[in-house]
Amino acid sequence: MKVSQLLGERYKDRVADIESQNLMTRGGYIKQVGNGIYSLLPPAKRIQNKIERILREEMDLIDGQEVLFPVAMPAALWQSSGRWDSIGSELLRFKDRSGADMCLGMTHEEAAVHMANNIAGTYQKYPFMIYQIQTKFRDEPRARGGLIRVREFTMKDAYSFHTSQADLEQYYDRCYRAYERIYARAGIPEVIAVKSDSGMMGGKVSHEFMLLTDIGEDTLVICPECGYRANMEAAECIVHNEADAVLKPLQSVYTGEAKTIEDVCLLLGSKAEKSCKAVVYQRNADDSFVLIFTRGDVEVNETKLTNYLKAAVHPAVDIENANLCAGNIGPVELSAKATVLFDRSLVGATNLICGANKEACPSCHRHSIRIRRGIEVGNIFQLGRRYTEAMGMTYDDENGNRVNPIMGCYGIGVGRLMASVCEEKHDQYGPIWPITIAPWEVEICALRCDNAQVKAEAASLYDALTRRGAEVLLDDRAVSAGFMFSDADLFGCPVRVIISPKTLGRGVIELVTRDKSLKEDVALADAPARIMALIQELKDQIWAKVPESI
RNA sequence: CGGGGCGUAGCGCAGUUUGGUAGCGCGUUUGGUUCGGGACCAAAAGGUCGUGGGUUCAAAUCCCGUCGCCCCGACCA
Numbered sequence: 001m002k003v004s005q006l007l008g009e010r011y012k013d014r015v016a017d018i019e020s021q022n023l024m025t026r027g028g029y030i031k032q033v034g035n036g037i038y039s040l041l042p043p044a045k046r047i048q049n050k051i052e053r054i055l056r057e058e059m060d061l062i063d064g065q066e067v068l069f070p071v072a073m074p075a076a077l078w079q080s081s082g083r084w085d086s087i088g089s090e091l092l093r094f095k096d097r098s099g100a101d102m103c104l105g106m107t108h109e110e111a112a113v114h115m116a117n118n119i120a121g122t123y124q125k126y127p128f129m130i131y132q133i134q135t136k137f138r139d140e141p142r143a144r145g146g147l148i149r150v151r152e153f154t155m156k157d158a159y160s161f162h163t164s165q166a167d168l169e170q171y172y173d174r175c176y177r178a179y180e181r182i183y184a185r186a187g188i189p190e191v192i193a194v195k196s197d198s199g200m201m202g203g204k205v206s207h208e209f210m211l212l213t214d215i216g217e218d219t220l221v222i223c224p225e226c227g228y229r230a231n232m233e234a235a236e237c238i239v240h241n242e243a244d245a246v247l248k249p250l251q252s253v254y255t256g257e258a259k260t261i262e263d264v265c266l267l268l269g270s271k272a273e274k275s276c277k278a279v280v281y282q283r284n285a286d287d288s289f290v291l292i293f294t295r296g297d298v299e300v301n302e303t304k305l306t307n308y309l310k311a312a313v314h315p316a317v318d319i320e321n322a323n324l325c326a327g328n329i330g331p332v333e334l335s336a337k338a339t340v341l342f343d344r345s346l347v348g349a350t351n352l353i354c355g356a357n358k359e360a361c362p363s364c365h366r367h368s369i370r371i372r373r374g375i376e377v378g379n380i381f382q383l384g385r386r387y388t389e390a391m392g393m394t395y396d397d398e399n400g401n402r403v404n405p406i407m408g409c410y411g412i413g414v415g416r417l418m419a420s421v422c423e424e425k426h427d428q429y430g431p432i433w434p435i436t437i438a439p440w441e442v443e444i445c446a447l448r449c450d451n452a453q454v455k456a457e458a459a460s461l462y463d464a465l466t467r468r469g470a471e472v473l474l475d476d477r478a479v480s481a482g483f484m485f486s487d488a489d490l491f492g493c494p495v496r497v498i499i500s501p502k503t504l505g506r507g508v509i510e511l512v513t514r515d516k517s518l519k520e521d522v523a524l525a526d527a528p529a530r531i532m533a534l535i536q537e538l539k540d541q542i543w544a545k546v547p548e549s550i
Numbered sequence: 551c552g553g554g555g556c557g558u559a560g561c562g563c564a565g566u567u568u569g570g571u572a573g574c575g576c577g578u579u580u581g582g583u584u585c586g587g588g589a590c591c592a593a594a595a596g597g598u599c600g601u602g603g604g605u606u607c608a609a610a611u612c613c614c615g616u617c618g619c620c621c622c623g624a625c626c627a
Binding site for chain 1: 551560561562576577584585586587588589618619620621622623624625626627
């Protein structure tokens with residue numbers, strides 16, 4: 001692909017606070033059509049295709065069979081499970097021309113059971129798993145963050161059917177491992193699994209796969225001592241803990257390294273950084289502190305805040321013995337282990353920061369709990385018989401009895417995964433795509449393309465690499481070096497080749513990686529082989545972190 | 551669904567308080583000079599000011615309705 005022909009333009013100016021949204025908009029990956037509704041431009045569609053390919057390979061590896069369910073479904077199907085009535089307005093409903101109730105699929109348990117019903121009537125067919133990659137629509141009350149939370153999105157959803165709980169659990173573990181492989185192959189092996197709340201899906205056991213990041217929408221409870229990890233929504237034990245009094249009303253939590261107030265403001269929300277004022281309660285004994293801060297335009301009622309803190313009784317903070325160092329303050333160094341709890345319901349945009357971690361782990365009871373934010377990039381559920389019972393799906397077991405099969409379901413949002421990788425892998429100039437999902441593996445920057453020799457050598461290298469199977473983007477525009485490099489940073493291709501009159505004068509091309517870990521000159525004649533070797537090297541680095549399949 | 555904000559050129563914005571027939575930056579087109587981190591000069595194109603109605607000699611500007619988008623909550627696989 002030549003940049004001169006590529007559809008889409010790049011923008012210099014910042015457009016959003018969330019970095020993946022900012023970079024993917026600026027880089028010409030996504031364009032908003034409506035609230036929570038986006039079109040994907042060629043670079044994003046290429047990334048999505050690659051993610052989908054990984055998903056298909058991994059689902060096939062655990063014996064999945066790809067199918068396709070409908071987007072629009074009759075109400076009767078959803079009534080058969082009872083969810084037509086139990087789900088709220090996030091299920092988009094409408095009437096067809098005959099006046100019949102219809103809805104757009106937001107998840108496909110009903111469709112999966114409908115498909116499997118009557119074609120798996122004997123125990124000999126079990127277990128099996130069917131999956132699809134398809135558009136979902138969920139009429140979210142509030143979309144935000146580019147592709148992080150949208151109303152229409154592409155999702156891989158899988159449904160497994162079993163004849164025993166033990167069989168389901170065994171398959172659940174295989175799928176759990178497949179998910180670990182998927183995130184590792186997509187370049188974010190950092191994703192962790194946490195216990196989750198099953199919500200409207202029903203069922204008992206479920207896990208969410210989380211990418212830890214400060215912009216995440218979920219609050220996680222993590223114990224580094226014993227490995228306990230759970231979504232705050234599902235951390236039932238902690239509810240009975242002393243800390244509950246504080247944790248419950250606090251909506252958002254941030255734990256981080258040493259930060260100034262300005263840093264924290266930036267993390268909390270964008271516009272606070274310039275006009276922030278704060279009230280600090282400091283305990284001299286152990287350096288812990290409570291810090292309330294607000295946007296500059298919010299009036300702070302110190303009496304009210306003090307009373308609130310006394311009422312909230314955070315076990316880590318002894319307000320009675322704390323000093324009030326009030327006023328408008330400048331940058332304040334927070335301690336390296338500060339947990340930041342902030343509460344928007346208090347006084348307008350007021351936030352509460354506490355300077356210690358003293359909550360007890362619900363599992364090992366040590367006072368080691370960490371609170372982190374995460375983006376949910378996938379989830380898996382053990383559903384049980386909730387749907388097969390409601391919809392009357394049965395099979396004949398070994399004894400000739402009619403029994404309802406047991407189900408599991410497994411989802412990954414493709415666009416959210418793409419945005420999450422961008423969120424995790426970027427610098428100030430643009431995304432740094434892992435080579436396994438990069439829109440192109442190599443970008444050739446042909447500086448001074450008006451120079452005939454540059455043009456010819458670039459075209460020749462492009463052909464040589466393409467013939468060897470590489471995915472190559474060639475920037476053949478007659479633009480300045482800075483302009484071209486800035487665009488290249490936004491494309492985020494892991495390997496970059498620079499050809500210019502300068503390099504050709506030395507008989508070389510310049511080879512660099514997007515993450516700046518490598519920069520070398522390569523003789524023209526050796527270039528194709530060296531570049532292909534580098535591509536393989538980068539792929540091997542990704543694969544080194546992929547666990548074995550089970 | 552509550553609270554706040556915003557719709558003016560492809561993008562980002564000013565102009566609205568005090569009505570007078572639309573402007574700036576970036577981008578785009580053309581010509582010239584530049585050339586390794588978003589170059590410079592010159593010329594040019596591009597907008598029924600979200601939309602419907604009202605007031606007025608005159609509306610981007612004032613009034614009423616309506617649609618859309620953003621942020622903060624509520625909610626949420």
